[in-house]
Amino acid sequence: MTSLPDEQTTQLVAGRLLEMADDELILSHRNSEWTGHAPILEEDIAFANIAQDEMGHALIWYELLRSLTGRDPDRLVFFREPCEYRNLQMVELPKGDWAFTVLRQYLFDTWEAGHLEALEQSRFTPVAEAAQKIGKEERYHLRHTAAWLCRLGRGTEESNSRMQAALDQLWPFHSQIWAAPPDYERLVTESLMPDLARLGSLWEDRVRTELSEAGLTPPGFGQPSAPLRDEHTEHLQPLIEEMQQVARLETEAGW
Amino acid sequence: MRSLGSFVGVTMPDTQWPRFEVFLIEDERKPAEHVGSVHAPDPEMALLNARDVFVRRPHCEGLWVAASGHVLFRTAEELARDPVSQNGHPGEERRYLVFGKPNHREPLALAACLSAQSPEEALAQALKESSAIESVLWAVVSEAELTRSDRNDRVSFFEPAATKNYKLHAEYPTARLMKEIRQK
Numbered sequence: 124m125t126s127l128p129d130e131q132t133t134q135l136v137a138g139r140l141l142e143m144a145d146d147e148l149i150l151s152h153r154n155s156e157w158t159g160h161a162p163i164l165e166e167d168i169a170f171a172n173i174a175q176d177e178m179g180h181a182l183i184w185y186e187l188l189r190s191l192t193g194r195d196p197d198r199l200v201f202f203r204e205p206c207e208y209r210n211l212q213m214v215e216l217p218k219g220d221w222a223f224t225v226l227r228q229y230l231f232d233t234w235e236a237g238h239l240e241a242l243e244q245s246r247f248t249p250v251a252e253a254a255q256k257i258g259k260e261e262r263y264h265l266r267h268t269a270a271w272l273c274r275l276g277r278g279t280e281e282s283n284s285r286m287q288a289a290l291d292q293l294w295p296f297h298s299q300i301w302a303a304p305p306d307y308e309r310l311v312t313e314s315l316m317p318d319l320a321r322l323g324s325l326w327e328d329r330v331r332t333e334l335s336e337a338g339l340t341p342p343g344f345g346q347p348s349a350p351l352r353d354e355h356t357e358h359l360q361p362l363i364e365e366m367q368q369v370a371r372l373e374t375e376a377g378w
Numbered sequence: 379m380r381s382l383g384s385f386v387g388v389t390m391p392d393t394q395w396p397r398f399e400v401f402l403i404e405d406e407r408k409p410a411e412h413v414g415s416v417h418a419p420d421p422e423m424a425l426l427n428a429r430d431v432f433v434r435r436p437h438c439e440g441l442w443v444a445a446s447g448h449v450l451f452r453t454a455e456e457l458a459r460d461p462v463s464q465n466g467h468p469g470e471e472r473r474y475l476v477f478g479k480p481n482h483r484e485p486l487a488l489a490a491c492l493s494a495q496s497p498e499e500a501l502a503q504a505l506k507e508s509s510a511i512e513s514v515l516w517a518v519v520s521e522a523e524l525t526r527s528d529r530n531d532r533v534s535f536f537e538p539a540a541t542k543n544y545k546l547h548a549e550y551p552t553a554r555l556m557k558e559i560r561q562k
């Protein structure tokens with residue numbers, strides 16, 4: 124189907140699209156911070172590409188959101204307050220060292236692989252088509268990130284300990300990835316959006332296996348309950364300030 | 379490592395990862411072309427780096443990489459000075475790919491594929507068989523040393539490029555918008 128049945132469903136789908144778009148945008152921004160600083164020139168180019176791809180994916184979701192609610196993507200990105208962002212806490216954490224960045228990208232890419240595959244089954248055609256388009260590129264991201272995971276995890280003692288430290292730091296944030304917004308169940312029942320809890324458990328099984336193959340062990344602790352998407356760490360505000368700085372200097376400027 | 383300044387005039391040791399030569403198949407009806415090189419710790423990473431460095435946007439149907447140490451390069455001048463001998467390097471019989479560059483404007487493209495016991499022998503054979511072909515530069519690599527992108531990789535490696543077009547600066551409305559703002 125190409126249109127949604129009623130206003131309430133439209134708002135629910137729009138709410139979830141905003142979460143998905145914000146995840147891509149904030150991760151893209153964090154990744155772009157490596158431009159000019161990645162370990163070697165080739166990786167600098169590769170990772171800048173990935174950051175740009177994630178930005179493109181954010182735009183696909185923001186545009187779909189615009190078609191449902193009329194909200195302008197540029198206004199959403201440059202004129203919202205940090206507390207209005209709905210991204211995961213995992214993606215807003217500072218970029219850390221290369222191990223931290225690789226591990227975060229790996230966790231996000233593996234989640235996206237399953238999430239996008241499920242979104243391709245959505246009865247709402249624009250979502251299914253967007254997921255198919257994004258999925259092609261994400262398969263490449265995952266191959267790139269998984270190659271790094273394995274080489275750093277099984278590389279030297281230092282690379283392994285840095286990866287393990289990154290995992291210890293990121294793991295407490297992992298369960299937020301499948302936390303569903305209020306009334307999301309309705310979208311699952313109507314096959315508009317996938318069951319996040321089911322995807323979450325498949326994802327956790329997969330990453331536990333692959334992390335263990337890379338010589339890494341998730342810590343035995345986590346957050347007692349996943350925070351809501353309107354709760355953020357202290358790291359989001361400086362990121363948003365920097366990202367919005369130029370746009371807010373001259374509100375009528377464009378590009 | 380000492381600072382770069384103290385090495386002025388001295389050849390820097392290459393502290394980076396090994397180098398891999400990159401060959402690109404723009405279109406399956408055209409021969410593979412040498413496009414440059416990338417640094418990478420191993421062939422899989424070299425293939426991924428090659429994809430990001432060389433084919434984010436251009437049309438491409440396949441990529442090959444080979445460790446630089448396994449690719450024999452010879453310029454026309456070098457060959458004139460020191461001709462390759464066809465039977466000086468006996469080894470295992472392998473399939474070799476020979477690339478030639480007809481002039482400085484055209485690419486170093488696949489010119490012959492033949493069996494030989496060494497890259498030198500493969501080059502000597504190619505020179506003998508195609509003496510009519512002028513080339514300013516030759517490259518020879520054993521097929522066994524190549525790591526190639528898989529046909530199944532095409533969708534994720536090369537298809538997204540089709541929707542990423544270069545946008546000329548004139549297509550951005552920035553200049554016009556800024557002019558309007560200044561006029562106000």
